[in-house]
Amino acid sequence: MAAGLATWLPFARAAAVGWLPLAQQPLPPAPGVKASRGDEVLVVNVSGRRFETWKNTLDRYPDTLLGSSEKEFFYDADSGEYFFDRDPDMFRHVLNFYRTGRLHCPRQECIQAFDEELAFYGLVPELVGDCCLEEYRDRKKENAERLAEDEEAEQTGDGPALPAGSSLRQRLWRAFENPHTSTAALVFYYVTGFFIAVSVIANVVETIPCRSSARRSSREQPCGERFPQAFFCMDTACVLIFTGEYLLRLFAAPSRCRFLRSVMSLIDVVAILPYYIGLLVPKNDDVSGAFVTLRVFRVFRIFKFSRHSQGLRILGYTLKSCASELGFLLFSLTMAIIIFATVMFYAEKGTNKTNFTSIPAAFWYTIVTMTTLGYGDMVPSTIAGKIFGSICSLSGVLVIALPVPVIVSNFSRIYHQNQRADKRRAQQKVRLARIRLAKSGTTNAFLQYKQNGGLEDSGSGEEQAVCVRNRSAFEQQHHHLLHCLEKTTCYEFTDELTFSEALGAVSLGGRTSRSTSVSSQPTGPGSLLSSCCPRRAKRRAIRLANSTASVSRGSMQELDMLAGLHRSPAPQSRSSLNAKPHDSLDLNCDSRDFVAAIISIPTPPANTPDESQPSSPGGGGRASSTLRNSSLGTPCLFPETVKISSL
Amino acid sequence: MGAVMGTFSSLQTKQRRPSKDIAWWYYQYQRDKIEDELEMTMVCHRPEGLEQLEAQTNFTKRELQVLYRGFKNECPSGVVNEDTFKQIYAQFFPHGDASMYAHYLFNAFDTTQTGSVKFEDFVTALSILLRGTVHEKLRWTFNLYDINKDGYINKEEMMDIVKAIYDMMGKYTYPVLKEDTPRQHVDVFFQKMDKNKDGIVTLDEFLESCQEDDNIMRSLQLFQNVM
16 A cells, blocks of 8 residues: 555545446445544654654554554553664664655665564565665675575585485486585596596697607608597597586486577587597598698687686676677777778889788788787888878777777676666566555455455344454445445456456356256255356356466466465355345355355366366466366365354 | 776776766766756645635644645645546556546546646545535536536536546456446436436536435435545
């Protein structure tokens, strides 16, 4: 409930006068609100510091400690004030929340203490206002991480215990992902690391020229050609190990498709593929050129080290996230290169025996000059060329030096920003869900109130007292308002479920006729399915079916459905509520109806597969209908049986 | 060399200082725009004195105090604009869409057609609706239905109002809302109210028909003791 909603209630009720001439049914009488004491000032004494506020202010949030009747537990009749033995500095923020509607986070207090105070006063941390929310979350996360680190250090490397019945596959995957969990995994980790190093070193050493002592040939051979067998054996061993590792990972991966698409597995594949291609391809002279090129890819084995090094992974990620800045640098460089290359080419065109044979040839000169390398293989000889050459080298310094600090600072900024944006998006979803939950809370409060028979004009006194007991004056009047709207339009508020059932009933058509035909035979408990309240009993049973099934469905619906599930164990008064306008029933009928409901629960599932098709809002279809059948078990029956015993 | 320079200077810049790039300038421009807008709406309105309001309306001083405190809390500037009005009203009817009805209500509250409702307008209307005579209440309702304020209610205006009311019920109703229900409702209404069957309802016809209907008379007393 938003701040101050209670103060606007008189306005909303006054505006309802506009419906009166349109009402086709008589409107219900207003709830008899006892004469309100008017607004008064409450004194809240928190550890000696007195805070005074209007009662209305505290009533704005009735689901907190201070807004509900829970504060009466802290009332001290002698002094006429509410005494709390808590931190007065923190209480200031809590009270300001009631006053302004925004909960601010104190900057100099420990975040854990603040959390505890919030929990005591019944405030949810999500209520922290936007201005302080980011900092609050950051500090909380810091705290949590620090505590987690301490815990980890204490545990000396004990990983999370796997459930006893974990399969070989799960154990294997865990061993791969967290090598420090078991000795065997650690050994494997180091062995693969060793072989990666060996493979890379072998690739490098292969190309070193070895001086052969036996033959005094003028041409020195690289070691690879001198000891082909040895290098081939080493290569084979490494590739065998890598292949084995890759296949084991593939077997152990919980999601094979995702594993196949991951970067690390691609690197693995690229590292071992050249060897196999080399085996398959026959030693042709034509193809051996391409084969040699393939050997280049063996160097990618070095990237396999990124599994062993956290830093490499972070570097890769930051490069990826800074791609736009790098792209900009590249683009500006390209522009400058093209410009200067063109200028140099035309400046040196007249010279004899010039190196600047074409503009692309001049590219090389421009790049070497701009990066201040200056190899000296291409040098301008004309005066104009020299002038432009010097301008080129000066501008090279500027063009390269300027974006680099921007990129470097962007690295950190973008990196943090990305993380914050993801956090904010996740928080936004949670907040929207909470808002929706609060909205559905008011809806459901009214529907719950209806179900409890609160709308009966002349219900039995006790029943009504029981139902009404927990509702504040505001709620009473709000519900009266909604009831007036219902009577004006001759329609009732319902929840999504009943609405979709009704839609289904309308579309299928034959429901009511079937039930009335059954009701013509009032004997026998089995056929009492539809005797007393034909549509209601069936609807109720089907709703139970739907609500139990839908609990297993998605998240957003769960919020509504869970409320529906809570409502379902109260069919007793529902039947009486709906019976009143249609036909009058006595208690006998209710009990028979109950029994009928118990017996009837197994039977409707035969109907639900048909009806569920058009009625399920999420489009459950055949698969979920079987789910409904299976889930329509004891959890559904128990509330019913409990109710019967209370009869 | 450029890279070394770059890293050195970046080490000095703190992480949280915003760098003056295009995004920063755009943000500044937007902030200035918002500040300009805020200045225009920061016009604070203070209502007339408490005694005057007490004399003009049927509320007691204490009731006016409570009303004003709530009003000022929600609208510190002292006036309600239509959006806030719609927002507040929508919170009472979370099921459906209360914006159209709130729009007509706003026009009925805003007697001077300025686009904003001051506290005096608010309290005057509340006084009529909650504490006024039957005649006054009916006249106010007629004014609400008369969307273009020409003194007559025709079928189109009534259709708009009725549709707005049905919109507030929302989607999930029992029984399922049919397409022509509002039209039927309007027809029933006109049958009752339009005495000379000329297709429009005048104030006198309206008053007469309402006074003949017991239901309406009784329900007008419903909201009497609010506050």
